[in-house]
Amino acid sequence: MAGTNGRADGAFDYDVAVVGGGPAGCSAGVFTAREGLETVVFDRGRSSLKRCAHLENYLGFPAGIDVETLYDLFHAHAETAGCALVSDMVESVDRTDESGFALDLQEGEPVTARRVVAATRYDGTYLQGLDGEAMIETNEHHGEEHERFARDYADRDGSTPVDGLYVASPTPGADRQAILAAARGARAGRRVVADARxxxxxWEGVAEGVDWVRREAELDDEWTDRERWVTWFDERHAADAPVDPDSERFQRVRDATVEQARSAYIDPEEIEARAERGHEALAAHLDAESAVDGVGERALLEAMDDDAIRSYVEADETPDGDGL
Incomplete structure (x- = not known):
């Protein structure tokens, strides 16, 4: 998806730095990277998700899924979207003079980013230099008082009192369920996109976008004409826009919005091509023998196209040795 690049004249190494490579972090990164924001995801390799023995309530996996495979899929998705994945731990985040952030790493050289998404459950002390005590809450455990990152510090969409800082984790409740953490990351990612726009x-009425694709066949004949989309935008936004509809700013935003809306509709050939790529990408993370044993050779062929199967199963690797 073509989109806005929020980088301020190359003042920062990245538009967005995501701290944490689990479901929340990768979900946020997918949204920001697909928008065209240069995104880095820092993953120290110790996501709380890895404490789970087998995940059984993540939608789309009827028999559950092993954590290692799901984690690999998260990272593959983030990289495909355009994220850079860095295996390192962020030890502190501080302001820069350019209204961005400087991130000190455990092993690598410091990096800068215009925006930061916190998406890790570890204690949050690496953020304290940004807002001090406001980020900290005190709770009692076994008769002793402990300080920790305030779970309600961020708003529902991940935004915080610190401009450019978003929190997808830690948050109340969501951190203990992977699918809820992914949703929280998606909200934060969309908030980052809107703010970058x-x-x-x-402006507010148009900055909130939707990242999806639809079938070209859903378009009525009149909507195949670009001018119909222009008219739609003007009817919806011109009266309430904070800028003159004849201004360069209004027309630039209108053009970008119209092009994004029109490009979201794809034809049958593109739908088929994307489905094939999706099957191949998924197949690359599956154990071939287990897949064939689990559903049977014929059912497997019916569920996935031949090219996807052949991308990870050679003809002589099936259990009976007869090939596909």
């Missing part, structure tokens, strides 16, 4: 001249 506003920095680029968009």
């Amino acid at each position: 506003r920095d680029d001249g968009w």
